[in-house]
Amino acid sequence: MRRIKIFARTFWNSLTKxxxxxxxxxxxxxxxxxxxxxxxxxxxFIQGAILAVKAIRxxxxxxxxKENVKLTARLFYPDELKITVVGKKIKTNVKEPxxxxxxxxxxxxxxxxxxxxxxxIDTQGAVENYAKYKTAILVTDSLVIIPDNQxxxxxxxxxxxxxxxxxxxxxxxxxxxxxxxxxPLFPYLDYLPLVIWIxxxxxxxxxxxxxAALGLSWQLLRLLGxxxxxxxxxxxxxxxxxxxxxxxxxxxxxxxxxxxxxxxRFPGFNLGIINTLIFVVFMTVVISKLDSRS
Numbered sequence: 034m035r036r037i038k039i040f041a042r043t044f045w046n047s048l049t050k051x052x053x054x055x056x057x058x059x060x061x062x063x064x065x066x067x068x069x070x071x072x073x074x075x076x077x078f079i080q081g082a083i084l085a086v087k088a089i090r091x092x093x094x095x096x097x098x099k100e101n102v103k104l105t106a107r108l109f110y111p112d113e114l115k116i117t118v119v120g121k122k123i124k125t126n127v128k129e130p131x132x133x134x135x136x137x138x139x140x141x142x143x144x145x146x147x148x149x150x151x152x153x154i155d156t157q158g159a160v161e162n163y164a165k166y167k168t169a170i171l172v173t174d175s176l177v178i179i180p181d182n183q184x185x186x187x188x189x190x191x192x193x194x195x196x197x198x199x200x201x202x203x204x205x206x207x208x209x210x211x212x213x214x215x216x217p218l219f220p221y222l223d224y225l226p227l228v229i230w231i232x233x234x235x236x237x238x239x240x241x242x243x244x245a246a247l248g249l250s251w252q253l254l255r256l257l258g259x260x261x262x263x264x265x266x267x268x269x270x271x272x273x274x275x276x277x278x279x280x281x282x283x284x285x286x287x288x289x290x291x292x293x294x295x296x297x298r299f300p301g302f303n304l305g306i307i308n309t310l311i312f313v314v315f316m317t318v319v320i321s322k323l324d325s326r327s
Contacts, residue, residue, distance in 0.1 A: 077244030183303035
């Protein structure tokens with residue numbers, strides 16, 4: 034209980050009280066290291082607990098979820114579609130462009146306004162047709178064009194030759210083959226409750242320690258640059274702080290960007306450089322209130 038009180042006081046003072054950094058300057062490095070680790074441990078525990086709660090809430094929906102997955106999988110592949118591999122390319126037996134949607138789902142299943150279909154097959158098509166078809170995935174005889182997660186790019190091109198390199202010439206994919214491949218996978222859905230309970234256990238018992246250890250490693254590396262900014266600010270103010278001292282102080286000052294990142298993560302905001310600027314401004318105030326000779 035005493036340690037929790039010490040942590041809570043250290044956390045609040047690190048966050049709100051620049052004058053408190055005089056005490057930090059005189060404390061041992063291990064004190065700051067333990068503080069930073071426990072802060073990251075608590076954050077990881079909160080994130081793990083949120084994941085565990087979501088998993089527990091999902092548990093009653095598992096039976097219906099399994100049935101929906103089976104139904105969607107069985108209806109997904111069209112009865113009439115037949116795809117044949119010829120010379121590391123594909124050809125079909127249907128009129129193209131041919132569209133495949135996800136059964137029992139809205140047409141815009143990708144959540145993107147510019148997308149109206151899930152898969153469009155046009156063996157005579159080209160990359161340039163991707164936008165025209167308003168499809169999430171475009172399949173030509175030699176290419177597969179899929180969305181790209183990078184903001185600067187709209188799509189990614191996969192070569193059919195690479196995708197089919199281990200597929201024998203003349204191979205056929207139709208409803209019968211699709212069913213033979215997918216049906217044996219359905220029994221594995223019965224393990225879903227076990228997977229969920231394992232996820233809950235890992236989220237509460239393992240993830241906080243692993244998350245804190247990885248987070249601490251990342252923060253200590255990140256602080257190499259942040260502490261340098263504080264060191265430069267100290268030199269500008271003609272404060273005789275060593276780099277080691279600014280690093281120690283920054284181990285507590287980083288509380289602000291850590292907390293802000295956590296708070297803004299849930300609404301989906303990425304503070305980026307703003308977070309760094311807030312840290313630098315706060316630490317500049319801290320340095321201005323400290324006597325470098327003490």
